Amino acid sequence: MNxxxxxxxxxxxxTDRELCLGRPLEDVVxxxxxxxxxxxxxxxxxxxxxxxxxxxxxxxxxxHGRGVPLVVNDRADIALAGGAAGLHVxxxxxxxxxxxxxxxxxxxxxxxxxxxxxxxxxxxxxVDYLGISPVWATPTKTDTAEPWGLDGLAEAGKRSRLPLxxxxxxxxxxxxxxxxxxxxxxxxVSEICSAPDPEAAARFLRGLFRNIPxxxxxxxxxxxxx
Amino acid sequence: MNxxxxxxxxxxxxTDRELCLGRPLEDVVxxxxxxxxxxxxxxxxxxxxxxxxxxxxxxxxxxHGRGVPLVVNDRADIALAGGAAGLHVxxxxxxxxxxxxxxxxxxxxxxxxxxxxxxxxxxxxxVDYLGISPVWATPTKTDTAEPWGLDGLAEAGKRSRLPLxxxxxxxxxxxxxxxxxxxxxxxxVSEICSAPDPEAAARFLRGLFRNIPxxxxxxxxxxxxx
Numbered sequence: 041m042n043x044x045x046x047x048x049x050x051x052x053x054x055t056d057r058e059l060c061l062g063r064p065l066e067d068v069v070x071x072x073x074x075x076x077x078x079x080x081x082x083x084x085x086x087x088x089x090x091x092x093x094x095x096x097x098x099x100x101x102x103x104h105g106r107g108v109p110l111v112v113n114d115r116a117d118i119a120l121a122g123g124a125a126g127l128h129v130x131x132x133x134x135x136x137x138x139x140x141x142x143x144x145x146x147x148x149x150x151x152x153x154x155x156x157x158x159x160x161x162x163x164x165x166x167v168d169y170l171g172i173s174p175v176w177a178t179p180t181k182t183d184t185a186e187p188w189g190l191d192g193l194a195e196a197g198k199r200s201r202l203p204l205x206x207x208x209x210x211x212x213x214x215x216x217x218x219x220x221x222x223x224x225x226x227x228x229v230s231e232i233c234s235a236p237d238p239e240a241a242a243r244f245l246r247g248l249f250r251n252i253p254x255x256x257x258x259x260x261x262x263x264x265x266x
Numbered sequence: 267m268n269x270x271x272x273x274x275x276x277x278x279x280x281t282d283r284e285l286c287l288g289r290p291l292e293d294v295v296x297x298x299x300x301x302x303x304x305x306x307x308x309x310x311x312x313x314x315x316x317x318x319x320x321x322x323x324x325x326x327x328x329x330h331g332r333g334v335p336l337v338v339n340d341r342a343d344i345a346l347a348g349g350a351a352g353l354h355v356x357x358x359x360x361x362x363x364x365x366x367x368x369x370x371x372x373x374x375x376x377x378x379x380x381x382x383x384x385x386x387x388x389x390x391x392x393v394d395y396l397g398i399s400p401v402w403a404t405p406t407k408t409d410t411a412e413p414w415g416l417d418g419l420a421e422a423g424k425r426s427r428l429p430l431x432x433x434x435x436x437x438x439x440x441x442x443x444x445x446x447x448x449x450x451x452x453x454x455v456s457e458i459c460s461a462p463d464p465e466a467a468a469r470f471l472r473g474l475f476r477n478i479p480x481x482x483x484x485x486x487x488x489x490x491x492x
Binding site: 088089090091093114115116117120121129131132133134135138141142 | 314315316317319340341342343344346347355357358359360361364367368
């Protein structure tokens, strides 16, 4: 299956085992997907490679049949061996060109950008979307740069041919503003992982996209705002 | 180049940036190779993927021209993107079969084994050598199992069709005993990384193999002790 043909990053769950309130990570992920999460990024910074791979395989089996791509954070080897749909890299991970060379032409590849210079540099690369990181400051990630803010996000939308997935401090109370500012997708960690009801949390976010189709890179005007 | 055809793990340096006494890692590695190190494993547990890849490429460029293979610890994606000769995996890293599938038929692949059951399980796998870990207890790695000891190493040699590279607590004062017990190679970390003169430290170890050829898997009796 070529996941690049029909990407849908509207409700994009990024996992964090530590934030799952003691619940098994895979349970939280499946509840989120039942609620309408459209993409999942598996992020494991502490797990051994062997455990990371086993979890990737488990989630690929559960999610791909449901039409939801699993993207692995940073580790192209885990993504490849696990049969994941793609890879997400940050600015200190594998360079996007190396990620693409390893993952092949059919893989979804995302890149986090922390400022406008990085966003503009990314426009010519063979990646599928950009993570706008962080929109707001957040306790989940402490190593990130100055937040983009809603104005920065809006400006990023004007300058990007690539779809934008916003991450950082997004919750039910501000998600609509993020979409209004031009985000093609909402990436959340604690908003779903730590929710009392991950399914309901995902359903709420998905509902905000009621009249907004998933970005389609094959459309005539790829970004809609160009 | 197919590094599997002529492997030589007699003096096998495993890197540890923290133990290099403030000297640049690449300088220590090149001094060790000048002294006779025959293989280098790049182990970076803290570096970002991007830095790890850049260092891999630098060392591949420096070492492969000198006929010394560079093997990457754990990260098959870094090994592949960096053009390394191979990959070394531990028991909680990628399973050997997945490592081989990712790395391809020409890559050198090593596997650490911590007990006889693991050593026996590894005999049917498509790996090139086994790391006998640890021979002795060592402050460098604190997460390892009960040491093999010299008697355990000797017994391992009788039960293994694969060449054995001993690691853990090896230094100039005991290295000859490790060879006498049947090790095909000596893997060292601090003995070279923290040596006042890494070149001299490597030269001493290499000298212990004066009358011992590198293991050759293509020989009629592959392990010599069978």
